[in-house]
Amino acid sequence: MKPLLGFIGFLLMINICNGLLTSRITLMSSSNYITKDAFWFNQTLDHFSPYDHRTFQQRYYEYLDDFRIPDGPVFLVICGESACGGISNDYITVLAKKFGAAVVTLEHRYYGKSSPFESFTTENLRFLSSKQALYDLAAFRRFYQESLNLKLNRTDVENPWFVFGISYAGALSAWFRLKFPHLTCGSLASSGVVNAILDFYQYDQQIGESTGPQCKAILQEVTQLAENQLASNGEALRNDFGANVLNVDGDFMYFLADAAAVAIQYGNPDKLCTPMIEAKKSGKDLVGAYAKYVKEYYVGGFKVDIESYTQEHLKNTESPDRLWWFQVCTEVAFFQVAPANDSIRSSKIDIRYHMDLCKNVFGEGVYPVVDSTNLYYGGTDIAGSKIVFTNGSQDPWRHASKQVSSPDMPAYIVTCNNCGHGSDLRGCPQSPLVPEGSSKNCSAPEAVNKVRQQVIEHIDLWLSQCHTAARSSI
Numbered sequence: 049m050k051p052l053l054g055f056i057g058f059l060l061m062i063n064i065c066n067g068l069l070t071s072r073i074t075l076m077s078s079s080n081y082i083t084k085d086a087f088w089f090n091q092t093l094d095h096f097s098p099y100d101h102r103t104f105q106q107r108y109y110e111y112l113d114d115f116r117i118p119d120g121p122v123f124l125v126i127c128g129e130s131a132c133g134g135i136s137n138d139y140i141t142v143l144a145k146k147f148g149a150a151v152v153t154l155e156h157r158y159y160g161k162s163s164p165f166e167s168f169t170t171e172n173l174r175f176l177s178s179k180q181a182l183y184d185l186a187a188f189r190r191f192y193q194e195s196l197n198l199k200l201n202r203t204d205v206e207n208p209w210f211v212f213g214i215s216y217a218g219a220l221s222a223w224f225r226l227k228f229p230h231l232t233c234g235s236l237a238s239s240g241v242v243n244a245i246l247d248f249y250q251y252d253q254q255i256g257e258s259t260g261p262q263c264k265a266i267l268q269e270v271t272q273l274a275e276n277q278l279a280s281n282g283e284a285l286r287n288d289f290g291a292n293v294l295n296v297d298g299d300f301m302y303f304l305a306d307a308a309a310v311a312i313q314y315g316n317p318d319k320l321c322t323p324m325i326e327a328k329k330s331g332k333d334l335v336g337a338y339a340k341y342v343k344e345y346y347v348g349g350f351k352v353d354i355e356s357y358t359q360e361h362l363k364n365t366e367s368p369d370r371l372w373w374f375q376v377c378t379e380v381a382f383f384q385v386a387p388a389n390d391s392i393r394s395s396k397i398d399i400r401y402h403m404d405l406c407k408n409v410f411g412e413g414v415y416p417v418v419d420s421t422n423l424y425y426g427g428t429d430i431a432g433s434k435i436v437f438t439n440g441s442q443d444p445w446r447h448a449s450k451q452v453s454s455p456d457m458p459a460y461i462v463t464c465n466n467c468g469h470g471s472d473l474r475g476c477p478q479s480p481l482v483p484e485g486s487s488k489n490c491s492a493p494e495a496v497n498k499v500r501q502q503v504i505e506h507i508d509l510w511l512s513q514c515h516t517a518a519r520s521s522i
Contacts, residue, residue: 080481081134082141082151083111089191091157093164094175095183104164106184107155108192109135116148118200121208121511124189124232125153126224128217129372131160139473139485139500140212146504147511149210150196154188156181156217158371169365170410173374179424181220185211186228208514210507211235214470215445216375218242222450223425226432234434234510236503238470241448243427244380244418247399249387250447251309256392258312258442263321266328267308267392270338274304275394277335288339290347291354298394298401303357304338305384305393307346313444315468315477315490319345350479362409370409377406381416382448432457434510436503440467458506460499464492472499 091106109132123144125135132155144151155162158176165172189209197205209232213221218240225235256264277285278297286292286300294300311320320341327337346352355361356369364370376382383402386395406414426432428450437459439446446461453459466476467490475482476490487496 080137080483082113082137083109084134085109086134086161089154089188091162091184092187095180095187102164104157104162106157106162106188107132107160108188109153110192111135111144111151114144114148115150118202118205119207119515120148120150121210121233121514122192122196123147123149123151124185124209124211125151126185126211126213126217126220127153127155127159128213128215128220129156129159129375131155131368133160136481137483138481139475141484143504143507147507150207152192154185157184159368167365168367168370168374170374170414173370173410176371176374178220178223178375178379178421182224182227185220185224186231189228189231208233208511210511212238212473213240214238214473216241216380218449218470219425222430222432222435222437225435226425226430229433233514234436234507235432236436236438236473236507237449238438238473239440239443239445239449240437241380241382241445242425242430242450243448244382244416244421245448246381246383246416246418247385248382248448249385249391251382251384251444252305252391252393253387254442254444254447255309255312256390258444259308259317259321262325263317264392266321266324266334267338268390270324270334271301271304271392271394273335274301275396285335288336289342291357293355294357296359298396299357299359301394301396302401303354304342305397306357307338307342308392309384309444310346310350312442313469314479315440315442315466315471316345316479317442317466359405359408362405373406373409374414377410377414377416379416379418379421381418383416428452430457434506436460436506438462438472438499438503440464440469440471442466443468443471445469458502460502462499463495464490466491467496471496472503 086107086109089106089108090103093102093104094100123140125140132153135151135153157180197203211221211224211232218237219242221235222237222240222242225232286294291300291303294303308320311317323341324337327334361367362370362373383399385398386393403415433456435457437450439449439451439461441461441463451459462471473485475485475487487493490496
């Protein structure tokens with residue numbers, strides 16, 4: 049999910065059309081697509097004003113190769129907080145074949161090529177919100193159904209729709225079913241972060257739990273050593289990491305924390321912990337070993353732009369890195385702070401650090417109204433129906449998701465050593481994206497497949513109920 053964040057190309061940018069995000073990394077879309085042919089839709093800029101009639105061009109994609117004409121379902125895959133370059137070849141491809149579904153995906157407003165403005169000033173970003181995005185989806189759903197009817201030479205026919213999303217897009221999927229239940233037969237919220245949290249210390253706690261006690265203790269030692277070296281010779285330390293541009297201590301320590309978190313979040317704990325444990329056992333310089341990991345795996349593997357961790361960069365109104373941070377600083381927070389005790393990340397990363405960042409980057413009066421967000425959507429007490437929530441056992445973001453089942457809203461935890469963010473749809477690990485979301489490289493593929501079977505059963509049931517309702521209304 050920048051706190052959800054800035055979430056590496058995805059900066060990580062693993063997008064199902066997305067990814068949250070660790071903090072400053074926005075995992076970019078995978079290049080593994082079933083289609084990259086773009087179409088355009090004329091979208092309303094402000095859905096809540098009767099006087100503002102401005103529109104903008106919003107990009108979308110469609111895949112009809114498996115569509116069962118004329119009454120097959122339409123799978124709406126929501127793109128989240130990064131550019132959407134096409135429809136990813138993940139597990140939804142398998143589901144589309146099984147159910148004879150058309151697959152369509154809509155790029156989130158402002159991200160990628162779907163921006164209403166060329167400049168991302170704070171004033172121009174006022175239409176960037178989850179509420180506007182949900183109405184975008186509703187308007188697009190109506191448009192696409194009418195387009196489909198036109199292609200099939202028919203009128204007033206409704207195909208059954210089912211909505212999917214991962215991470216922030218997973219939250220949008222759940223919220224779409226909550227706010228527009230008449231427009232979808234059901235939703236899958238994979239790692240859906242439906243609960244906005246101001247001080248998201250649980251993120252760091254889960255990183256520690258997922259790495260295990262030995263690796264956790266080493267990472268804590270690295271943090272302490274780095275803080276000491278920052279005080280005595282910060283320039284040399286930054287140089288070791290190739291991060292001389294990060295001259296604000298908080299920004300630098302945030303960068304170090306993100307670098308560790310991304311391996312856990314996306315199902316690659318061994319990439320982080322194996323070299324660090326070996327360095328500890330052999331008596332090597334731990335900070336040097338961590339710098340090697342950061343430069344090779346995080347920066348080298350994910351092509352992370354270190355400058356994106358500077359607040360000066362985020363103040364650049366031409367930079368798309370501002371976008372997710374704006375949503376973080378106005379709606380959902382997810383401020384990944386150091387827990388009061390037993391923290392991995394630096395204590396410099398606290399609420400004040402984040403609030404000062406929001407003010408510095410976007411100006412006075414910009415702060416996250418998390419209570420209002422949770423009041424509007426319900427948080428983990430969301431009162432929707434026919435929504436499946438799935439989470440990876442090692443994913444730090446699961447603590448912002450709904451993990452306990454309630455009537456008509458089942459919740460499943462996919463349990464395995466490398467089950468991270470969105471593993472039920474992406475497989476393990478998630479970078480690079482696994483074709484068709486194959487579970488074969490998951491440490492417990494049977495756990496992934498069991499949850500997938502349960503998801504299939506809910507999709508099948510809810511789609512059949514839609515078909516029955518449609519027939520009875522004729």
